[in-house]
Amino acid sequence: MTSKPTIGVIGLGDMGAAYSINLAASGFPSVGFDLQPEKLEQVAQKGVTPAKDIADLVEKSDIILTSLPSSKAFLSVAENEILPRIRPNQLVIETGTTVSSAFIELSKKFDERGATLIDCPVSGGKYGAENRCLKIFAGGSVQTLEKARPVLVVIGGDGMIYHCGETGSGQAMKGVNQLKMAFENAMYLEILAYAQNTGLSLEQIEEIWPDSWDDRIRNVAAEVLKGNGSNISVKFRELPYFTDDAAKRSFQLPMTTALHEFCSKGEYSFFDDHRDAPSFWHELTRPASNT
Template sequence: MTRIAFIGLGNMGGGMAANLVKAGYEVAAFDLSEAALAKAEEAGCVRAPSASAAATGASAIVTMLPAGKHVEMVYSGEIFDVASPGTLFLDCSTIDVATARKVIAAATEKGFEMVDAPVSGGIAAAAAGTLTFMVGGTAEAFERAKPILSAMGKAVIHAGDAGNGQAAKICNNMLLGATMAATCETFAMAQKLGLDPQTFYDISSVSSGQSWSMTSYCPVPGVGPKTPADNDYQGGFAVALMLKDLKLATQAAQTVDASVPMGNTAEALYQILASAGEGGRDFSVIIEMLRGK
């Protein structure tokens, strides 16, 4: 049985590790949270006392960590020193492009293959194994990573060279943040103009204003398919996480002199929302702020 180390068992990582177990892999799991470790054990993972212990003897190592500094610290401080020759590294965290490329370059220099493979889909998709992976790295590393990623997702797409997975993720989420803000302000205005939300949805969802934010993730309770809006904006994709991705996107834009006025505006709006204490609610809750609540 192939042994995989999984480091980082948060809301996303826990479900992902469980799906690797379901796919027949032996998973050595580590997290700083005792509760996360206990949950991973219940899902069939083998508890490891440290990241280095999890990585020792593994043929592949998957990391799902909060930020670039954590990724660099875990690989440079622990994994590189204990990984066996030929071990494949898969970082599924959402981090800045520069750090992703730096860590992959360091891994390559030490003779390892590594991909950056951030995800799209949220907590429910992580649990269901229906994530989308955007993968950066060499063609050879991608082919090695694909079976492992496929055990956790419905789509595994090679985005190009090292760091391009992160580039695709932050560009996608900048687009999502901007379109959700636009969708919310439009619903708020339509209602003030006397349009019933369901009627506006019925019209716009089959017209040129249609978007995923409207038809798959409608921010208005009781309209369209069931979304976090129907649960007081609990669950889903947290405001704080959207803000993190928007900051990564606008920072990346500065490094390549890209003009992103809509991305900048979305970041500013979500910063206001997070500063108002709404960081833990779903990002579609921005409709309440735009309604003046």
């Protein structure tokens, strides 16, 4: 029987911790690293071997998964920590959201070392990671995806792995996903803010346009009525990923730019995807004289 490859996971937050624990439970030797010692202790209790540092993890791993908090963090770790230590035939799978054009350029440096970097960003959050039901947008060759598939099935399930094309296309598809979510939420919030600011009730709107009051806007409206409008995400932190990528590819995203610029005027006092950000809803409902 062929032994399973050792999988190293860099970044043990909600997503990475679930990856490493599920891999260990599925019989893959699992190594993890995070800058926070308590994260290492938590996964160690579930059969994951803590690495001393990234160099140690790269040395012990056949396949490396990254789950880092931002595009900037991933690009820095991949280029400065993983790349200098990578071995021929090692595979690195990025599962976070990264600027597509920057990812493509970095992947070429891995190619030069005889290793492979592919993009497999995921959608589904902590629940999806813990329960292995993530949508995975894969970019890279068909052959490399087949090599990665047994690992991807463990972290996200077998039914939602989508091969989007060559390297970088997975990140581009994740961008479509994030922009779709951002603009659906932003559109509904702006409609609801207009209604509220002009004295209309949300119940009136649903009564007059019942066919267009679908589950998504109904859910957003419910959060607004509960006073949670400020916590509805418009993906503020990631919007520059897509405008930067567009600029590098010589096209424009005017609505994305405008949404980010509008939110940027506010205070970073709310949470968007668990991180400090200005709230679109808060800015929409502030008196104009205070903006």
